[in-house]
Amino acid sequence: MEKITFCICFGILLLAATIAFRTVLIFDYQQNVIPCSPDEGTDFIAVNSGHLQRFQDALKLHSISYSVHESNRTALEMLLDHIEKEYPTIHSSSLVTMERFNLSTLYIVKGSVDSVKPILLAGHIDVVPAQPEKWSFSPFSGHNDGNVIYGRGTLDNKNTVFAILEALEHFLQSGKQPKRSIYIAIGHDEEVAGHYGAKVITKELEKRKVKFSFMMDEGCPVLQDGSFPGYAGPVGLICTAEKGYLTLKLSVEHNGGHASTPPKEGGAINIISDAIQKLQNRPLPSLFGKGVEIPMFEHAAKSQSFFYRIFSSNLWLFGPVLSMMMSLKDATRAQITTTLAFTQINGGIKENVLPNTASLIINSRPLPGHSIQDVIDHVKGVVNDPRIKIDVLDGNEPSLISSTESEGYNVIHHTIKQIFPEAIVIPGLLMGGTDSKYYGDLCDDVYRFAPSYLKPDDIKKIHGHDEIITIKNYEQSINFFHHLLVNVGESFGYFPSHDEL
Numbered sequence: 001m002e003k004i005t006f007c008i009c010f011g012i013l014l015l016a017a018t019i020a021f022r023t024v025l026i027f028d029y030q031q032n033v034i035p036c037s038p039d040e041g042t043d044f045i046a047v048n049s050g051h052l053q054r055f056q057d058a059l060k061l062h063s064i065s066y067s068v069h070e071s072n073r074t075a076l077e078m079l080l081d082h083i084e085k086e087y088p089t090i091h092s093s094s095l096v097t098m099e100r101f102n103l104s105t106l107y108i109v110k111g112s113v114d115s116v117k118p119i120l121l122a123g124h125i126d127v128v129p130a131q132p133e134k135w136s137f138s139p140f141s142g143h144n145d146g147n148v149i150y151g152r153g154t155l156d157n158k159n160t161v162f163a164i165l166e167a168l169e170h171f172l173q174s175g176k177q178p179k180r181s182i183y184i185a186i187g188h189d190e191e192v193a194g195h196y197g198a199k200v201i202t203k204e205l206e207k208r209k210v211k212f213s214f215m216m217d218e219g220c221p222v223l224q225d226g227s228f229p230g231y232a233g234p235v236g237l238i239c240t241a242e243k244g245y246l247t248l249k250l251s252v253e254h255n256g257g258h259a260s261t262p263p264k265e266g267g268a269i270n271i272i273s274d275a276i277q278k279l280q281n282r283p284l285p286s287l288f289g290k291g292v293e294i295p296m297f298e299h300a301a302k303s304q305s306f307f308y309r310i311f312s313s314n315l316w317l318f319g320p321v322l323s324m325m326m327s328l329k330d331a332t333r334a335q336i337t338t339t340l341a342f343t344q345i346n347g348g349i350k351e352n353v354l355p356n357t358a359s360l361i362i363n364s365r366p367l368p369g370h371s372i373q374d375v376i377d378h379v380k381g382v383v384n385d386p387r388i389k390i391d392v393l394d395g396n397e398p399s400l401i402s403s404t405e406s407e408g409y410n411v412i413h414h415t416i417k418q419i420f421p422e423a424i425v426i427p428g429l430l431m432g433g434t435d436s437k438y439y440g441d442l443c444d445d446v447y448r449f450a451p452s453y454l455k456p457d458d459i460k461k462i463h464g465h466d467e468i469i470t471i472k473n474y475e476q477s478i479n480f481f482h483h484l485l486v487n488v489g490e491s492f493g494y495f496p497s498h499d500e501l
Contacts, residue, residue: 019314026313028302031414035421036479045170045482047475054086055162055474056142059151065126065191076103076188079125087165089172101204103188104197109168111181118181119488120215120443122198122435123160124190127153134465147470154469155452156462157218159477161186163451167481180488183212190435198435205442212443214408217436219448220428222420224455228300230308236416237428238409239448241292244366244398245433246375249391250275250383251359259352268358269347275383276342276360282382284338287369288323292429293336295404297322299426335429338370365431368398396437402445411487412447419451419480451480
């Protein structure tokens with residue numbers, strides 16, 4: 001008995017020692033970087049009235065994508081004219097070539113070293129519709145109250161496009177040439193799947209056999225203080241993967257009839273309702289431990305308070321606990337599961353008539369690790385009703401998970417630290433879709449990051465009401481891309497000090 005007690009005590013002590021050892025000695029993934037400062041001259045671009053006016057004028061144009069086949073073409077053309085007019089150095093430089101693909105644009109900034117793989121930056125100029133009556137100011141006014149700018153596209157995604165253009169204009173005006181070539185793809189239909197923009201550009205680049213070291217598209221922001229458990233400061237999320245997209249239609253045909261004599265087993269609506277209940281009760285399994293969440297916690301661990309660091313440093317033991325905690329909230333549960341959302345249901349023509357048909361639309365966001373076929377098989381297996389027909393209406397596979405040890409990840413990390421020095425930088429998962437789904441096969445790694453400094457409430461404004469960006473954050477965005485252009489254009493695994501910029 002004493003031996004058993006000794007073994008148990010020794011095991012507990014060994015476990016505690018292991019936990020403590022890993023907690024104390026967890027690797028610090030955060031880079032030590034000298035931050036960008038307004039006092040350092042050419043290293044910092046101070047936003048002036050010209051920068052703001054160019055951006056505000058772009059926001060005034062109703063460059064709306066309504067559907068795959070319908071957009072405000074006139075506004076998009078006017079926006080492209082505005083870009084050509086306002087950035088003369090870009091459009092006259094011998095280092096830059098510009099090509100149009102429908103209403104999307106590809107800029108190529110020629111590097112001096114052909115043997116080094118280029119990089120790709122991407123953004124888009126189209127926006128989603130807005131409801132003016134629900135905004136404090138017109139969504140297409142570009143209203144500037146001296147602190148923030150209102151407008152559809154201030155966060156998604158005209159801010160990124162114009163920050164890139166401002167940075168590139170400044171870079172070229174300085175007389176510099178990057179060592180590696182830099183491609184900049186500006187889509188015109190990202191909000192409606194990018195079929196005539198990014199997809200067309202990708203096909204052309206495939207023909208030319210262009211391969212990129214990495215690309216960076218729109219993505220996760222810098223979340224303001226307290227957004228990550230155990231860390232009180234802001235968090236910069238570099239999304240190393242994004243979820244896929246799948247729309248399924250479930251439909252059933254059934255004998256109709258008069259509502260006064262319904263069949264005992266129910267009708268078409270009952271059959272569809274049963275399918276919903278089955279799927280609600282049997283969701284796809286969690287993939288915690290197989291995706292982005294492991295490096296996310298590990299990269300944050302050293303910066304967390306000691307209590308939270310215990311969990312993040314010992315995922316081999318506490319992984320199930322963190323998985324359970326993440327499952328409690330909708331936003332975090334979606335990071336570790338493939339979701340099924342019942343978004344549309346149709347059936348019935350009159351209150352006293354049993355319908356002959358009923359249908360259900362399911363929107364799913366497959367997690368990396370699940371394929372579209374996995375989701376279809378799951379739905380078929382759970383519903384298990386031969387009366388229900390299942391059709392795929394639309395879909396694209398989830399992305400691969402890109403490395404957190406590559407040059408691309410590290411140079412983006414480095415640049416975030418220059419502009420947002422108080423932030424920790426960790427990998428994340430993008431819930432929505434971007435044009436990067438087309439470019440992925442051309443790139444060694446794909447990253448998604450937006451240099452937007454956001455509160456939780458601001459995230460709701462993307463595609464919502466009162467979409468805004470602070471003037472300070474727009475300045476940070478310009479400086480982020482300025483530093484990124486310098487870092488990727490002049491260094492290959494090496495980051496220049498500020499006196500070398």
